[in-house]
Amino acid sequence: MEHPRRHTIAMGLVTALVGFTSSFAVVLAGLRGVGATPEQAASGLAILCITQALGMLWLTWRYRAPLTLAWSTPGAALLASQGAVAGGWPAAVGAFLVVGVLIVATGLVRPLGRLIGMIPPTIAQAMLAGILFPLCLAPFASLADQPWLVGALILVWILMQRLAARWATPVTFGVALVIMIAATARSGGAALTAPALALTAPALTWAGVLGIAVPLYVVTMASQNVPGVAVLKAAGYETPWKETMLVTGAGTLASAGFGGHAINLAAITAALPASPESHPEPQRRWVATATAGWAYLGIAVVAATLTALVDAAPAGLLESVAGLALLGTFATSASGAMTEARDRVPAAITLLLAASGVAIVGIGSAFWALLVGLAVRRILQPRAAAVPAPAERG
Template identity: 50%
Template sequence: MRSFLTDLSGQSAGMGALAAVVGYTSSVAIVINGMAAVGASPGQIASGLAVLCVTMGLCGAGLSLATRMPISSAWSTPGMALLASLAAPAGGFSAAVGAFLVTGVLIMIAGLWSPLGRLITRIPRPIASAMLAGILFKLCLAPVTALGQVPKFAIPVVLTWLVVGRFYRLWAAPAALAVALAAMAFDGGGGVHTLALPTLEFVPPSFDWQTLISIGLPLFIVTMASQNIPGLTVLASYGYQVPTRPAFLVTGGVSALSALMGAPTINLAAITAALCAAPDAHPDSKRRYTAAVVNGLIYALFFSLLSAIATSLVTGTSPVLIEAAAGLALVSAFGTSLLGAVQEESERLPALATFLVTASGFSLYGIGAAFWGLCAGLAVHMLYSAANIGTTSEKKSAT
């Protein structure tokens, strides 16, 4: 701690605070909507969100202090978008908690047993990107839906997002959320309904194979492919080689334990890591870890206390504008995923099959569309790979 205080500067503290404020305000509505979609009550959402802020904050700060690298942990925004696209499981929120717990265990296994981690990385990148794009697609339509239903409020929200994004992209989503909340308050549909501190609630997990396949497996794949691996890549681009075993063991183990309080999975951050690891955080790369520590402490000590208020604001009002603001926050991620899905011509058809099935909302045997989209993409990929191998063999034989 003495070394940390010596290395801390106003610049790194400011960047850590900026990363925390932007990260929280731009995606907290997505987290709340995702938990509500899988059956969580307002009390369970507030409890889970509070524990989520504490665990991700302390994990990020602890890993950063231990390694002297700017390692940030975060909730999985794509994972929460996945939850928001699903219907509540038959077993209610307890079944979803069981899936959260299993996801945390799988992340731990990926840290201990390298073949599992390699298996995730062997999923063709276009297919993984297409699955994520399919998950985000319906959520990104919410602003358009809001324009049709409540144009007098939706237009200012969308315009705010466009104008602020033109000058400072990081603040576009928080600004749109602020305008949405103001519009709902002006219309009489907003306002804070709960000013109390969050109360922690134990949620006993239940396990059924349909929920584990619909939520647990896609959540693990999305978390690894769109959060953990990009997070490691971002840090590596700034010269930080993060030891994956302790990182996955800590985030996975904490996720499994915190799931019992209703908290979804945490993972290595990508966007927050880019803010804290960049030269703007500190000219000296050896002192940038302090920005990640400040970011984590703000989540653990401040934002966790706002969980009941945030939950009340989002769940106690008309969902149209909140969903619109959340959809705007995901547009950039959707565009990146869609580009990654179709960029490689050889993988375009498998990726499109994955995207279409996932975006369709198709469900079979109680298992959601994300799983079937992944299966469809992999099946088309293997079919065409086998055909290409056969064609190549025939050409060699003819030669």
């Protein structure tokens, strides 16, 4: 029996809805964390929707495969945990440009991609877990000030984890959205805000490049692009690596001035349009990803309104939604960091240093966590005993 096309289109809409609602709060928290005003954060959210949508539409048209893109959620979490750097928002925008250049270079220069692959997974996962740790604490820290509101969000999230885990964060966001609308109505604020893009002149600083750009590039590659390739391969698709890196790198470069931090291959949501539930025939599943692209273009229109609602929300609500959205990722990365017994000490140091938020010479903790973790691993790693082969003895 012919598979109804509307089912494939519906899967694309679900992909966009889950992808956006499950992490847009993290993006806003990240952009605000590095100094963006509400208008600049709304611009960043909108331009990310636009560039990833255009990237998906191009890649699906060219390859007829469900090559789903997303913004870098771990990268946004990094921004939220690192905070503002010397030079403020313009320095952050300059760092976003550097990330775009590095992603393009990854597509053009193969050794750069191999260099990222040489970072031990335990250290990469530990750095990510450390970045996420302060954000995942936020819902529980906010209980002191907003016990009923935040407590309700946590309860809804836990219940949805039991009933339909995929929808836990979107449903929790829906509850938070009702609270935001009520708060906006009570304060007399306007619920509808016209979309606008705010251009910022970038500034290149060492603190921005080392404290934001380098760790943002590493977590985007290690936590999004590499798993994204694995998800597609498991579904039977080969990723056109060079062109995907060029498209996402160019998209990051184009969006940086408007506040977009990074776009990349989707990891978790990539499995939705690539699955048999999207369409029984693999060569027709690209329609779902194309539909998600068109949906993101529509979502970009309401980015400013959502940002205005978040701005009027009770203190701690946005951080709580973001923290709950990242709990699963934190659990996975923390567990992955400790899988190798010989790497547990350097991984623990990496995690704790990344979570500390300490800045040395103006450079954030994620960079130092990666550097120190690799150095400690090198020091503690036992050298292989030089035992000659049997034929060489005597």
